[in-house]
Amino acid sequence: MAGIDKNLRWAGIVLLLAILLPFIPGVSDYRIFQLTLVLVYAIALLGLNVLTGYNGQFSLGHGAFYAVGAYVAAIMMDKWGMPYYATVPAAAVVCLVVGFLFGLPALRLEGHYLALATFALALAVPQMLKHKSIEYWTGGVQGIVIIKPDPPFGLPLSQDQWLYLFTLFVLAILFLCAWNLLRGRTGRALVAIRDHHMAADTMGINTALYKSLTFGVSAMYTGVAGALGAIAIQFVAPDSFTILLSISLLVGVVIGGLASIPGAIFGALFIVYTPNIASDISKAAPWAIYGIFLIVFMYLMPTGIWGGLRKLAAMIRARRNAS
Amino acid sequence: MNWEFVLHQATSGLANGAIYASVALALVMIYTATEHINFAQGEMAMFSCYIAWQLIDWGLPYWVAFFCTIAISFAGGVAIERVILKRFHNAPVLAVIIVFIGLLVIFNSIAGWIWSTVLKQFPSPFVDIFPTTKLVGPHQLGVVLTILIILTGLYLFFRFTPLGLAMRAAAQNPVSARLVGVRVNWMLALGWGLAAAVGAVAGMMVAPIVFLDPNLMAGILLYGFASALLGGISNPGGAVLGGFILGLLENGIIVVENLVGVTVFGNELKLTVALIVVIAVLIFKPSGLFGKVRVKRV
Numbered sequence: 001m002a003g004i005d006k007n008l009r010w011a012g013i014v015l016l017l018a019i020l021l022p023f024i025p026g027v028s029d030y031r032i033f034q035l036t037l038v039l040v041y042a043i044a045l046l047g048l049n050v051l052t053g054y055n056g057q058f059s060l061g062h063g064a065f066y067a068v069g070a071y072v073a074a075i076m077m078d079k080w081g082m083p084y085y086a087t088v089p090a091a092a093v094v095c096l097v098v099g100f101l102f103g104l105p106a107l108r109l110e111g112h113y114l115a116l117a118t119f120a121l122a123l124a125v126p127q128m129l130k131h132k133s134i135e136y137w138t139g140g141v142q143g144i145v146i147i148k149p150d151p152p153f154g155l156p157l158s159q160d161q162w163l164y165l166f167t168l169f170v171l172a173i174l175f176l177c178a179w180n181l182l183r184g185r186t187g188r189a190l191v192a193i194r195d196h197h198m199a200a201d202t203m204g205i206n207t208a209l210y211k212s213l214t215f216g217v218s219a220m221y222t223g224v225a226g227a228l229g230a231i232a233i234q235f236v237a238p239d240s241f242t243i244l245l246s247i248s249l250l251v252g253v254v255i256g257g258l259a260s261i262p263g264a265i266f267g268a269l270f271i272v273y274t275p276n277i278a279s280d281i282s283k284a285a286p287w288a289i290y291g292i293f294l295i296v297f298m299y300l301m302p303t304g305i306w307g308g309l310r311k312l313a314a315m316i317r318a319r320r321n322a323s
Numbered sequence: 324m325n326w327e328f329v330l331h332q333a334t335s336g337l338a339n340g341a342i343y344a345s346v347a348l349a350l351v352m353i354y355t356a357t358e359h360i361n362f363a364q365g366e367m368a369m370f371s372c373y374i375a376w377q378l379i380d381w382g383l384p385y386w387v388a389f390f391c392t393i394a395i396s397f398a399g400g401v402a403i404e405r406v407i408l409k410r411f412h413n414a415p416v417l418a419v420i421i422v423f424i425g426l427l428v429i430f431n432s433i434a435g436w437i438w439s440t441v442l443k444q445f446p447s448p449f450v451d452i453f454p455t456t457k458l459v460g461p462h463q464l465g466v467v468l469t470i471l472i473i474l475t476g477l478y479l480f481f482r483f484t485p486l487g488l489a490m491r492a493a494a495q496n497p498v499s500a501r502l503v504g505v506r507v508n509w510m511l512a513l514g515w516g517l518a519a520a521v522g523a524v525a526g527m528m529v530a531p532i533v534f535l536d537p538n539l540m541a542g543i544l545l546y547g548f549a550s551a552l553l554g555g556i557s558n559p560g561g562a563v564l565g566g567f568i569l570g571l572l573e574n575g576i577i578v579v580e581n582l583v584g585v586t587v588f589g590n591e592l593k594l595t596v597a598l599i600v601v602i603a604v605l606i607f608k609p610s611g612l613f614g615k616v617r618v619k620r621v
Binding site: 116255 | 407424428432435436548556599609
């Protein structure tokens with residue numbers, strides 16, 4: 001159990017640093033907003049990583065679940081006047097159900113076929129959100145504007161600081177849940193299905209149930225991220241959830257490190273900050289720089305940032321033992 | 324029932340289908356050799372289109388530009404394999420996919436940077452060759468003919484030439500192929516070159532229909548992907564048929580809507596509906612309509 005204790009201690013230290021981060025003097029509200037986005041994406045990436053990294057199911061359409069979560073939050077706040085914190089569990093439940101239902105037909109599809117199906121989902125959802133019949137709810141192409149929440153109990157915090165802390169709180173709970181889920185029986189079942197579907201079946205794992213439930217849980221995480229993202233950005237519109245979002249999420253998962261929980265944080269840092277760095281390097285063709293980053297990263301660290309760090313740590317340890 | 328309308332939709336569906344078929348074929352060509360779907364195929368075709376546009380803009384006659392573009396695209400495809408993809412032959416699948424996504428954004432961004440994102444008109448050479456009939460436009464006729472010529476040429480190449488045979492051998496069984504003296508790595512690069520060339524033709528056929536811009540091929544790639552899966556990704560002939568089926572299906576939706584007299588989906592949603600139909604088919608026939616069913620050994 002010593003290893004688990006050590007992991008928890010490290011997680012605790014990182015969490016403490018993360019709590020203190022917005023109170024460093026000189027950190028502007030905009031920086032805090034960006035950090036909030038990092039947390040939001042980290043939650044979404046963890047969701048996708050459970051599906052792709054641990055369970056081996058490929059999704060090019062997680063932007064769709066993100067969009068559903070965002071719209072659930074926006075509609076509840078705008079149309080029903082619900083408080084922001086109530087929208088997070090609601091988005092979780094809706095996305096869990098949607099993800100589970102999508103996971104059922106997806107059971108028949110594997111690899112590239114699943115990629116196509118999820119791609120179609122990512123393409124269909126923004127179009128459906130624009131459809132006239134639900135315009136009253138979704139605001140059509142215009143989208144919905146929502147108001148940023150104030151900190152409760154008259155706490156002396158700015159709105160951005162409070163939202164950061166709230167998102168961090170949700171993230172900590174969700175990461176703890178995921179860690180608990182993945183290190184036990186369920187996690188082993190997921191990995192067994194990924195590594196050898198048929199062998200997992202013969203060992204008595206209900207693969208169909210596990211796979212569709214994983215889809216549900218994965219969608220739930222991404223949906224919660226969508227809701228938090230909508231609250232942070234204060235705006236939802238169909239065009240903010242294009243296929244590009246789904247692709248960024250996949251990029252984040254692979255760059256961060258497949259089948260690793262801390263990888264989600266690194267992946268989120270990558271997808272939030274790299275476009276900015278790229279446009280600093282070249283104003284004319286920032287995405288070309290981004291693309292070059294992707295290729296170089298994959299060349300240097302084919303198992304993602306977390307995988308690369310672990311390899312580096314192992315190398316240092318080996319050298320120390322040798323000398 | 325308006326038969327003329329139905330026939331018109333059918334022919335334009337076939338013309339679109341020809342384009343999907345050629346993109347599908349380009350995807351299948353790389354897939355059979357490497358088991359990867361090249362997500363950058365569409366953007367590579369778009370880039371080729373811009374090269375053709377530039378050559379025409381410099382005053383070259385259309386057909387000279389056409390064949391120059393094919394040659395440049397072929398060389399470009401070979402170069403991408405030899406310079407970039409070669410380094411990822413043993414990388415995990417998802418890492419390779421990220422590399423494809425990287426290539427995709429690079430091509431897209433550079434095209435926008437060199438030629439700006441303003442829409443450009445791309446000429447159709449067929450307008451002067453074929454007469455305009457009520458049933459089918461001259462460009463549509465030309466597209467179908469061009470693609471059929473390409474498909475036949477490729478079929479003959481793979482079936483009857485030693486090089487084609489070597490490429491098939493390298494794709495089917497790299498180890499044995501290497502033992503009998505086939506240079507497998509170069510065959511792979513040639514496959515990339517051919518795929519890029521076929522993609523370039525598909526792009527130059529699409530560009531006159533919708534204006535030329537850096538996002539020209541995004542939707543078409545998805546259609547090509549769907550066609551390849553529908554027909555069976557391991558089967559080039561099936562993938563081509565899948566393209567034509569998808570083209571007909573897409574316009575079939577409009578015909579049916581027109582018959583019933585309601586517009587639920589319309590032009591904007593027809594892409595989505597067609598995809599949903601494809602996925603529904605795949606749920607019942609997971610290896611596509613004409614694909615080989617793979618039996619897994621335990």
